[in-house]
Structures are given as C-alpha cells and as structure tokens.
Amino acid sequence: MNNEAIVSFKNVCMYFGGVKAIDDISFDVDEGQVFGIIGPNGAGKTTIFNVLSGIYKPTSGDIYFHNRRINNLPPNYITGNGITRTFQNIRLFENQTVLDNLKIAHYSHIHYGIMDVIFTSNRFKKEEERIEEESLAILDFMNLTAYAEQKAGALPYGAQRRIEIARALSCKPEVLLLDEPAAGMNPVEIDELNQLILKIRNQFNLTVLVVEHQMRLVMEICNEILVTNFGRKLAIGKPNDIKNNPEVLEAYLGKVKSNE
Numbered sequence: 001m002n003n004e005a006i007v008s009f010k011n012v013c014m015y016f017g018g019v020k021a022i023d024d025i026s027f028d029v030d031e032g033q034v035f036g037i038i039g040p041n042g043a044g045k046t047t048i049f050n051v052l053s054g055i056y057k058p059t060s061g062d063i064y065f066h067n068r069r070i071n072n073l074p075p076n077y078i079t080g081n082g083i084t085r086t087f088q089n090i091r092l093f094e095n096q097t098v099l100d101n102l103k104i105a106h107y108s109h110i111h112y113g114i115m116d117v118i119f120t121s122n123r124f125k126k127e128e129e130r131i132e133e134e135s136l137a138i139l140d141f142m143n144l145t146a147y148a149e150q151k152a153g154a155l156p157y158g159a160q161r162r163i164e165i166a167r168a169l170s171c172k173p174e175v176l177l178l179d180e181p182a183a184g185m186n187p188v189e190i191d192e193l194n195q196l197i198l199k200i201r202n203q204f205n206l207t208v209l210v211v212e213h214q215m216r217l218v219m220e221i222c223n224e225i226l227v228t229n230f231g232r233k234l235a236i237g238k239p240n241d242i243k244n245n246p247e248v249l250e251a252y253l254g255k256v257k258s259n260e
C-alpha cells in the first residue's frame, strides 16, 4: 500500500449472490489527483463508489482513507469525515429551492443541538447564518446564484448537475466522488465541465474520483485511470498508457472509437 495515498483499495471484493460486481480490486489514489474509473457497462465502477462511500460493506478486502480502515463505517460518518459523492441519477430535493438543497447538505457539520433549535439560541442563529453564507458562496463559485430561490426540480438538466456538485461541496469533502457527471452532455458542455472540475479541485484542495464513459472528460483531466472489466482490474495508468493498452482498446476504447 502507498502510505501517501488518500484512498486505497486493497483486494476489495463485492459480491451479490453469484454476481462479482467487483473482484479483487486494488488501487491507490494520491492526494490532489483527478482519478478516473472507466469500463464497459456493468464493469463495477459504481460499486467501487458504493463501497467507498459506505453504502455497501465489501464482501472482503479493505478500504483505507488517510491510512484508516473505513470498511465498516456508516455512510453518514464517511460523508461527515471527508468523502462525498454525487449520483449517476441526479438526487436533488426537487421541491426545495436550490439554496435549501445546499443548506440541508451542511447539516453533516452543524454545531448546535435540539435545545438550541427549540429556544432559537444565539448559537443556533449564528450557525444558521454561517450555513447560509457558505451556501451562497458555493452557489456563487458554481455560477448558480441566479437559481438560488428557484425549485431545484424545475431547472435545466445541466444546472441540476452543477447543483449536485455544489451540494456535495457543502459537505466540505476532502475527496469528491463524481458518478458520470458528463452523462447527457455535448462536447462543449463537457469541455466546460472539465474546466469546472479542475477549478473545484484547485479551489477546495480536493482529490477527485470520477466514474465516466465520456473519454473527452477522462482523457483530458485525469492524472491516472483505472480500467475495470467484469468487476476486475484490467489496467491502471496515465491517460496515454491507457489509450494505447491493447487489452483496454479491445474491452472498451475500441467500442467507443468505432462509435465516434
């Protein structure tokens, strides 16, 4: 295991009955990297995020965050301690305003108790003001201020995707997991998203793991890429190595190239 790594998988398996969703997966992610995970449909990419964010407990193997084993920690604890994700299918509170969607996410970090709420204590008021200020600052950073008071569910798809990322940032992550953030985007939108992801990484000092089918995103912004196939690690390396790896070309990139 690489002791400098912020996230490490060590021989991780996740089986659902006879289905080996991930099978003996090991990799290290260094701090500050944009780390891509690619592979054909059903290759186990989202399952890697599900075990890392605590939604599933791996069948075997170990997962480390800052060299601490986190396999058995509940998802809310993992989120509160630095690993936050977005979902392949957008999961916003559609009937709440954009600002409220962000404020809700802040509650993994509140410093007041039930009595403060009942008696509207100074601590409660100050904390609520802080949460609102921080939420507005993130909306500003993400170019979403104009939508702050609008219902999230009524907004265009591209804006909803950015709100999902903004909401994840409200949890103050060290590691941000993006599950297919470019799904449904055209090349111009993907180029904009690439710039946004790099800007977020730099501004918030994040490490980013991204599951993505869009090679325009993966090859442009990832420092390192893990390729999975049928739940197993097929290759790991820099974008150029992955592009030229014959096994990867056959399993995955070949198909993408022939579609372009």
Ligand SMILES: Nc1ncnc2c1ncn2[C@@H]1O[C@H](COP(=O)(O)OP(=O)(O)OP(=O)(O)O)[C@@H](O)[C@H]1O
Pocket (backbone or CB within 6 Å): 016, 019, 020, 021, 022, 039, 040, 041, 042, 043, 044, 045, 046, 047, 048
């Ligand atoms: N909760 C579950 N119960 C049963 N099988 C599951 C479960 N979650 C995932 N799987 C199976 O595990 C395999 C890997 O699924 P996963 O969603 O991780 O793949 P993926 O690479 O993210 O696919 P895609 O690119 O289509 O999103 C698939 O065969 C899937 O059907």
